[in-house]
Amino acid sequence: MAQNTQRAGAAQATPVARAGHVGGTATAPRPTLPAPATRGGQTPQTAAAAQEAREGGAAPRKVAVVTGAGSGIGRAVAQALIRANWSVALAGRRAEALAETARLTDLTEPTSPAVVTVPTDVTRPEQVDALFAAVRDRFGRLDLLFNNAGTFGRAVPLTELSYDDWRAVVEVNLTGAFLCAQAAFRTMQEQEPQGGRIINNGSISAHVPRPHSVAYTATKHAITGLTKSLSLDGRPYRIACGQIDIGNAATEMTGRMQTGTLQANGQTAVEPVMDAADVARTVVHMAELPLEANVQFATVMATTMPYIGRG
Numbered sequence: 001m002a003q004n005t006q007r008a009g010a011a012q013a014t015p016v017a018r019a020g021h022v023g024g025t026a027t028a029p030r031p032t033l034p035a036p037a038t039r040g041g042q043t044p045q046t047a048a049a050a051q052e053a054r055e056g057g058a059a060p061r062k063v064a065v066v067t068g069a070g071s072g073i074g075r076a077v078a079q080a081l082i083r084a085n086w087s088v089a090l091a092g093r094r095a096e097a098l099a100e101t102a103r104l105t106d107l108t109e110p111t112s113p114a115v116v117t118v119p120t121d122v123t124r125p126e127q128v129d130a131l132f133a134a135v136r137d138r139f140g141r142l143d144l145l146f147n148n149a150g151t152f153g154r155a156v157p158l159t160e161l162s163y164d165d166w167r168a169v170v171e172v173n174l175t176g177a178f179l180c181a182q183a184a185f186r187t188m189q190e191q192e193p194q195g196g197r198i199i200n201n202g203s204i205s206a207h208v209p210r211p212h213s214v215a216y217t218a219t220k221h222a223i224t225g226l227t228k229s230l231s232l233d234g235r236p237y238r239i240a241c242g243q244i245d246i247g248n249a250a251t252e253m254t255g256r257m258q259t260g261t262l263q264a265n266g267q268t269a270v271e272p273v274m275d276a277a278d279v280a281r282t283v284v285h286m287a288e289l290p291l292e293a294n295v296q297f298a299t300v301m302a303t304t305m306p307y308i309g310r311g
């Protein structure tokens with residue numbers, strides 16, 4: 001798991017590349033969903049977008065927040081979204097890691113995609129509020145939250161897990177995910193055109209545990225409840241919510257899989273891993289569906305990892 005080397009004092013937007021233009025979702029109302037609060041289809045949100053629309057420019061970018069964007073899956077998803085022409089706010093505690101993600105993706109100046117880095121600790125309500133305020137100020141709306149920040153915690157026998165160990169995992173994986181989802185929900189509910197999508201990052205541990213993972217497993221099962229509640233409560237507001245359950249993408253968090261990790265039978269074994277970019281392609285597919293369609297749950301895992309077949 002990535003370590004926190006620089007905690008953000010308060011979420012503050014750090015523009016990395018200029019936004020070309022921003023605008024609303026391109027989906028027209030359909031009978032299966034309530035109509036947006038204000039009709040009229042795709043409404044440019046800024047003077048720049050309005051001018052671009054008049055001039056017949058490219059379609060407005062959609063806008064995403066990616067938490068945990070400074071490493072691993074969050075970085076891969078942020079890169080994939082930017083390459084798919086999204087504007088992306090990169091959130092996480094380490095400013096330098098976010099800047100590195102931006103640097104890695106900002107390859108096409110002067111036609112660079114819009115990126116903003118917002119150092120944020122997702123366990124702090126005031127920092128989460130500041131993150132979403134920065135996104136509204138910068139881009140004018142929000143189309144996607146990839147609710148990804150997470151931590152595995154200490155892998156120790158259940159009786160050795162301290163209260164602080166437990167709380168640290170619950171605060172990031174569950175409370176942080178809730179705070180970000182709530183702030184995104186408020187933004188999506190209030191904006192015009194109304195609506196958007198939230199994709200929660202669950203895990204194979206949302207289905208079955210690994211040994212010595214009670215806090216991680218409990219919080220990832222809870223993410224499934226968060227996903228279902230957001231899906232239901234989002235219906236009146238054109239807010240879709242789905243979940244991706246990942247197994248063994250090669251990141252810092254899964255370093256143990258490549259050197260040997262404890263199995264259910266007490267043995268230690270090296271496990272197969274997959275490329276985080278293959279997860280990112282799935283998230284982009286989920287993100288780019290019209291709001292009338294939703295991937296409710298997707299499981300993307302290393303093909304031969306121990307899961308199917310119970311080992």
Ligand SMILES: NC(=O)c1ccc[n+]([C@@H]2O[C@H](COP(=O)([O-])OP(=O)(O)OC[C@H]3O[C@@H](n4cnc5c(N)ncnc54)[C@H](OP(=O)(O)O)[C@@H]3O)[C@@H](O)[C@H]2O)c1
Binds near residue numbers: 073122201246
């Ligand atoms: N890799 C896999 O195979 C796998 C499998 C199942 C699920 N997942 C899930 O995928 C997500 C990302 O994991 P990863 O594998 O990419 O590991 P990772 O590289 O360690 O990424 C975790 C990210 O979460 C951020 N984070 C942690 N605490 C935070 C906090 N309080 N506030 C804001 N950001 C915080 C970290 O950034 P900072 O340290 O800069 O804050 C880091 O960028 C997690 O939710 C994990 O449970 C991964």
